[in-house]
Amino acid sequence: MAGMRMEAPDAGRVGRLARIVADSRLAQFTCLLAFAALIRCPAWGEWNFGIDDQFYALVGERLAKGDLLYVDIWDRKGPLLYLIFTAIALVSPTMLAYQLVATLSAALGAYGVNRIARMIATPGSAMLAALSYLALLSRFEGDNLEAGVFFNTLIIAAAWLLLSRFDRLREGRIDAGLLTGFFCAGMGIAIKQTVALEGALFGLTAILLLARSGRSVIGVAWRAGLLALAGSLPMLATGLFYWMDGHFADLWNAIATSNFARGYADPAIRVQRIFTMAGMLGIPMVFSGIGLHALHRQREQRPIARLVALWAFVALALIFSFPNIYVHYAQSALAPLAILCAGYFAHRRPVWPGLIAVVGLSLALSGTFHLHDRWRARPAAAALVGYVDRETPQKRLLVWGAPNYLYAKIGADPVSPLAFSPHLYEGREWTGLDERREVRRILAARPETVVAQTPLPSSPLNEATVAMVDAYTRTCRKQRRFTIYDHNGEQVHTVFFACAG
Incomplete structure (x- = not known):
């Protein structure tokens, strides 16, 4: 009309x-x-998307197994963050x-x-x-x-x-x-x-x-x-x-x-x-x-x-x-x-x-x-986990870089309360623990596999602890490089194995 x-x-x-x-x-x-x-x-x-993210998940799972925050596993963030991850881990880790x-x-x-x-x-x-x-x-x-x-x-x-x-x-x-x-x-x-x-x-x-x-x-x-x-x-x-x-x-x-x-x-x-x-x-x-x-x-x-x-x-x-x-x-x-x-x-x-x-x-x-990285991230991380799991039968693992959730992925206990490895290799870090003594103790336990990020994402580095780990990895009989992906893109890691003598 x-x-x-x-x-x-x-x-x-x-x-x-x-x-x-x-x-x-x-x-x-x-x-x-x-x-x-x-x-x-x-x-x-993706478990490797962010270095902080995966550490929160690792700590949550450790607390669910009975570890005490700030004593058995250490960080400086508040307790409720980790209790949230613990609650989730108790339902589905x-x-x-x-x-x-x-x-x-x-x-x-x-x-x-x-x-x-x-x-x-x-x-x-x-x-x-x-x-x-x-x-x-x-x-x-x-x-x-x-x-x-x-x-x-x-x-x-x-x-x-x-x-x-x-x-x-x-x-x-x-x-x-x-x-x-x-x-x-x-x-x-x-x-x-x-x-x-x-x-x-x-x-x-x-x-x-x-x-x-x-x-x-x-x-x-x-x-x-x-x-x-x-x-x-x-x-x-x-x-x-x-x-x-x-x-x-x-x-x-x-x-x-x-x-x-x-x-x-x-x-x-x-x-x-x-x-x-x-x-x-x-x-x-x-x-x-x-x-x-x-x-x-x-x-x-x-x-x-x-x-x-x-x-x-x-x-x-x-x-x-x-x-x-x-x-x-x-x-x-x-x-x-x-x-x-x-x-x-x-x-x-x-x-x-x-x-x-x-x-x-x-x-x-x-x-x-970054969809191209997201597409490649899961299979690349799965390949790293599978390889580290096979080469670490006794579960004595040292992660020397970002992917700290590897401990949880292969069922290994973290080698130190300082499971977040930047606490050990960053030059300006202060935790209240003696980082040098802690690294000496870790290496004395003879980890059979070391997963080291190349290069380490920090400047300056703790030259003393880095030198100790470098000296230890030179005794490892085998090594293999892997490229995995986080939110920043490609990250190269070297897996040193057959390290326990």
């Missing part, structure tokens, strides 16, 4: 689908979980199981980004911010099992529970939800200690709002004390456990002393890494800055946008203040940057430049989408 517009059937279906997603939280989470699975699945089943749980955690984090962004932007823009978070996580080495995949989700939950209770805090009230939020922040700290600075920001925000509510000093103090207690509980429980077990000194050495006593990068290397990191973060920072500018003009959203901006500032300042700077350190800043990008998606047209730059480019540069 004249004057009537006919809507295309496809357009109508798309519109209905968009409304369903906008109206249904379950639909939103389902979409985010599907996207997370899609962009992360190329690496599923497979790399795929760890990766599926990590994918779920990443999707939950993205859903939290979506919920926070929805407070300051339209439903569609909030979903785009959540998708941006997942893409950025992949770009900054969070596309597998990195710690940020887990602690980010907890910090995002803490931020959401705080932001959604601004009105209560302005009235001088706290509730179970807010206490839960600070407990989530505490669990994040129990994974990565530096998260404490973000937790401190949230705590100061809550105290400031309570102080402005008209409550008495005592009223503010006891409420703030409850929030602080909730945030401290995970590490207080950890400290109590180790104190009762007689190993509090080992705990303190690992999570505190070792972080300050270790050596750090030369100033020239640090400056180079600062510029590299700034370049990598440049695109999300630009679009989040545009988004913040747009949101700042919206009076109702301004308080939330300001706290998210402060969150981003604290996370970024922490990254660039580290003596050592690695790509995955940026993961803590990705959630607030993605949330601020919602302002760009909501108030700037067209949105496609932001999608291409933040989502498309991030995925294109992520290790997961």
